[in-house]
Amino acid sequence: MGSEQKRFEEQKRRVYLFVLPVVAASLALNLLITDEIRPVQIINFILLVGIMICWGLLWTRFPLAVPEILILIISLIYLLAAILSSLFIDMLAQGEPRLGDFILYMPLVVVLGFLILERKQAVIACFTLLLFMIAPAIPVWGRLTDSQINSLITLYISLFVYTLLSFFLHILYRRRAEQRAIARFAYIDALTGAANRHRIDEWLAEKAERADQEGTEFSIILFDMDHFKSVNDEYGHKTGDDVLRQMADLVRSQLGPGDLFGRWGGEEFIIITDAELPDTMALAERLREAIGSHHFGKADKVTASFGVAGELPGDTPERLLNRADERMYHSKRTGRNRVTGETAEE
Template sequence: MSAEQRFNELKRRVYLFILPTIAAAFTLNILIAGEILLMQIIHSVLLIGIVACWVLLWTRVPLIVPELIILTSSLVYLLAAILSSLFVDMLAEGEPGLGDFILYMPLTLILGFLILERKQAVIACFTLLLFLIAPAVPVWGSLSRSQTDSLITLYVSLFMYTFLSFLLHILYRRRADQRAIARFAYIDALTWAANRHRVDGWLTEKVEQADRDGTEFAVILFDLDHFKKVNEGCGYKKGDDIIRQIADLVRTELGAGDLFGRWEDEEFVVITDGEVPHAMELAERLRAAIGTHDFGTACKVTASFGVAGELPGDTPERLLNRADERMYHSKRTGRNRVTGETAEDLKKTKNIDVSI
């Protein structure tokens, strides 16, 4: 799922939550409106539109359809409300100001900037301002001072809300772009796993923590077997799909504290807390999951694993080198297997002066 699709899905869930609340508010307005027939009709029509949009959202029609219905209904509501306030409440009944509908005006502007592109939203907001000003022009001389003040407040507020929404939209987009740049500095674009740069940082942090607190962790390094042949036989597009599926498979097997990244090409790394035997069990589960998974192709996919545990005074480079050596031992001895550090390996490694 792309970033835009995820954003649209988030908006869909927000609408599904908010629309019933708005429907309840309009239902209350219908009851409060009492004998004001025009406002009852306006609120009833809007209520029907909101319910229809809510149903459309559940049926998963393209999101733009209910969004445009909601936006259009909001604009019609504001226009109908100001006509009712201007010609019925103010001119006919002598009310000193506009009705409570102006409380909903900021929501309409925010909705415009949420649905439309920034330039389109600005045009829509200023078009709305012109439509709200037009009915008042011919009757301006017939209005009292308090009535004209109320209208001027509405127009200035609309302009200020539009200007503020415009600035907030710019700030939000820039902030979102900054976060995306920062995120992709540490994320592999194909698998959404951590990239090599992020894994390097994790290893440095884990080694420092181990030296400071005496905690233990291990590194699992694995590489897909004969993946060049898989790419040549199934195509590079399918190869990328397999890489993505591998990443998803690994995530399902990892625990809450495990860290996972793509080291390079078809090579991956897992950092897990605990001693080597625990890491060996995890590596074996990963090996079995990959070897038995149906990738939707005749090409069989397996992986070779190397496991190394952190030692006192270790460095990320030494730790990765040991895991890399064991991974290539798995490849040399038949592939599709896990090679870890034996007791003899650990004994030899501990006798090495790691301060060199």
Template sequence: MKGTLAKFSTGSPSFLYRRDALIVILASVMITAVLTLGLRQLWGFSPQDTLSLCVIAIKNMIFIGVLWRWPGSFWVIGLTELILGAGAALVRLSEVLLVNHTATGLGGYSYWLPLSYIMAFIVLPPRPALLFSLGLFGGLAGLGIVYWSSPEVPLQYKTLYGNSLVQMYAMHVTMIVCLGLLLLVQRHYVSAIARAQAQANLAHTDPLTGLANRRQLDDWLQMALHESQATGIPMSVILFDLDHFKRVNDTYGHAVGDEVLRATATATRCAVRGVDRVGRWGGEEFMVLIAGDLRAAEMVAQRVREALQNMTLPLPVPVTVSCGLAQARPDDAPADLLQRADQALYEAKGQGRDAVAISA
């Protein structure tokens, strides 16, 4: 059970939904208990009922406060609430059926019995939730069987309340089936979303390096350029490619060339800042979108050069790169900015490679 619960990260949308749903249910029960206490004089509650309602209200208030302050307590509070709810359901129905013989009917408490099933499907993963619900229903059904077969229960009570008991158990079965079906639909829905997200990620990710591909870089570039022109905050571009990469492929094979590209992607990720974005532009060429001016871009470019030179690879010489830098202008289109960065890249190659050139 512990391993199954650990699959739900405390930061995941699923966990946050479960925690919020548990808080809502606890709050609803607490409010109902408080309102019922306020009307207890009209209904002639026993001291035991009054005490039970007070305990429920105080307990739920404490549980809500702990859940709100410490979300990681969800499992402890959720399981505690499940155990208390299931235990109370069994004890109360046992009292109604086997002690009072439903002399006063099934009582208002019977309407709350299905709440434990809902709680189970909120707190527990699917399979444990279903097993818990079936186990609880089995216990409640067992009490009904004992009641119906007991010679101590007057026949007129069985006749009078038999239909109510059957309807109650039928409703419990319907509740469990509906919750199970809703969960099944949810799982298919979540799986469909996950597949769609995976396909979307593949459409924007370079399969070899795991970096953003050219399509994603195009989208990022347009958004960054538009934001820069709207706010006046500078942005720049670094275009760099691996020097003499064709020679690496021809000499050592494409498998080694692919390893160099993957290592380049890893080293570049580590070299850029958190606000910058990097991707594979194509072949051995990469792009870095810089949130800043040419000074910031040059600093990042130098870090990239050093990081690539220090890579551990099955090559007798270090990997070097040529970098071209350009800063966005107020009237730039993406093609204009890229053209200047590309010209700077060729200037770096013309300087003998392993260099950084800045567009005028």
């Protein structure tokens, strides 16, 4: 879950780095096309400066929570200052019939609140903002014209609706994300990120069915880490887990686009490939050399034994796996750290 959270935060950082300059450009354009200096323009300028500071913090790899909270606080202050300026200066003093253009940014603030805060906190923040926007209008409500009152009511209803909509969308998004996570981990080995036994069985069934129907061929590589129990016994299971993760990353780096890789169980792994048997043997040999020459931290050097089997006419996944398993254990019996591509009868 920690790595998932880091990826999510990194995605958010990239979104902010793209969106903040767009918002800043919009504010700058608004400042340029306005002839007279008005309070709301001063507010826009302060907001522009704050956004650029936050953008700079994002580039310097500052902890994401700091610029996020800063952006949210600046946005809330902007909205409150803008409505006070629009209410008391534009409407009451100058007779403007409706609120200013600042209301266009209100949905962004609501979305930002739900993006940064927890769902309950975001709802509380949005309704608190609504109360702060209503409060200044209450003492002067009787001095407002019908069009001004309609404009304020529209603002309040819009904020209420945006909050409810964001609330329910957030629930739907979280449930969808949880469903995807469940589906993903139903097929993925949590330790190594490789496919799990359930997914491998599906792949083998699909490959075997396709071979029967279309006459295609495929091969499998079954391999097992040598003396892996001694790694766990000597260095602990944490080091053993780290070895398995490194090994899985190393194997993935050697595979082609169509090769399928999974954890068969324990320290045993499988590769399913559409390559012909000689090419599959060559791939197994490359993997053996890559694993054997890799430095696995505390465990230092670790080797693996390989068994390779190609699909035969009328084969079932069970027969194919049995042949690969026999050949892998032949590699174990005859010295380990080797590849066997033919069934041993010794």
